[in-house]
Amino acid sequence: MSFASNLMIWYREHGRDLPWRNTQDPYVIWLSEIILQQTRVEQGLPYFHRFLDAFPIVTKFAEADEEEVLRLWQGLGYYSRARNMHKAAKMVISEFAGDFPTRYADVIRLPGVGEYTAAAIASFSVNEPKAVVDGNVYRVLSRYFGISEPINGSKGKKMFAALAQELLDVEHAATYNQAIMDFGALQCKPKKPLCGTCTFQLDCVALKEDIVDNLPVKLKGKASRDRYFHYFIIRKDDSILMSKRGTSDVWANLYEFPMIETERDVDMEELRALNDFATYFPPNAPLLELGKVAKHILSHQNIYAKFYILDDADALRLKKSGWNYHLLEKIDTLAKHKLIFSFLEKNKQLINPKI
């Protein structure tokens, strides 16, 4: 029995029933695949329904503006996915006459679609024989064949891509690709894999050599860095001052409160002494520090955020470009990052005492 056949037999009995598996529409598959990049199925599922509801066909997606797309994406992370999706939708209109492409060579041209996603769309929609290589595939193959080459080095990437393509059942590309990913997610899990009930017990090199827990091998990246953000809540009548972030840092194009960043943790006295502070506020600006420090962990940054209320909006010296007052009742229409909207959730009455 071949690896592929054994895998598909397992899949027929244990595979998950997921909404995007009941279609061959490349647009719907694309939607699901972008959402699921580095994102667990349970986390992405509500967003899949939300987007399909808002944009049933790619034309509607292309007609939307970026603000609306980002607002729908709010809270999911890796926001470049949303911006790239929007560009891709427009590209489907301009370069494919609104007909969503299915061939690997075509879909990989779309922004936000790399080798994995192109293989997924091409195989799921028209059974093009392209093997997917995602985190599940790296894990399953490294264990089954006992390969200790790091999966994130250039040599390893090529090795696993070639091996995956060799193993693919070219007559059943869609089913095979779904099968190996479900097998990785449900049976050959990262931690505590279910080797005791595994259909590959007799063939798995890692199990035979008792090195399952050591595979796959992955090179470590840089340690995360600490950042200190000081947010200023500045209200004027029924409005609040919001700042739109730039494009070269985390949370690109999303809204937050006006903010000063410092290299280390500083108290309010040190904050007042900064040049940045003097630019925007008078030295004696009435500030009220709120609650405790909010620690927000990203995969590569630890952000420590403090929030201050500026009691007198008229004390603001300079309104930086990108800082604008927004009506409190319209605040929900702005796409904000997680740190800000969790703060807003917890401090509703503080921000808007009328509620």
Next chain:
DNA sequence: AACCCGGGGTT
């Protein structure tokens, strides 16, 4: 080849 880009679950 190294680094950047989120939020959340599991161990």
Next chain:
DNA sequence: AACCCAGGGTT
């Protein structure tokens, strides 16, 4: 705290 998730883009 470390690791992972249906990865992709930039430098």
